[in-house]
Amino acid sequence: MLCSSALSWGKVLKAGCLSEPAFTIPFFSAAPYTPCECCFGYVKRALRLHNLVGFYSTPRECFSLATVFQTKDGNKVCANPQDKWVKRAVRELQKRERLHAP
Numbered sequence: 001m002l003c004s005s006a007l008s009w010g011k012v013l014k015a016g017c018l019s020e021p022a023f024t025i026p027f028f029s030a031a032p033y034t035p036c037e038c039c040f041g042y043v044k045r046a047l048r049l050h051n052l053v054g055f056y057s058t059p060r061e062c063f064s065l066a067t068v069f070q071t072k073d074g075n076k077v078c079a080n081p082q083d084k085w086v087k088r089a090v091r092e093l094q095k096r097e098r099l100h101a102p
Helices: 004-008 084-100
Strands: 024-028 035-039 052-057 067-071 076-079
Touching: 052 084, 067 084, 076 084
Parallel strands: none
Antiparallel strands: 024 035, 052 067, 067 076
16 A cells, blocks of 8 residues: 555556556566556546557456556556446457458
8 A cells, every 4th residue: 555546547558667656566477477456546548549559358366347548658557347338448449450350
């Protein structure tokens, strides 16, 4: 709970960067040398679709499921996968991906 205000925003706490706002916290799973990121909070407001470039889901080893959006400026933002806006954004990003696939 070192950066609780940043965590409540749905941002990542990066190892070694405790003063920087963060979205996910890297940790090591039971398998040796298998890092993964987990979210400990969700972004409070919907993100604008034109700012998003990609997404992925957190692994099953995490305590809470989340969709992590990657933004144009390189940030990663945790979102609740049950929220309507998250489902819509995922559909739109998947559509973009299909349109740009070779």
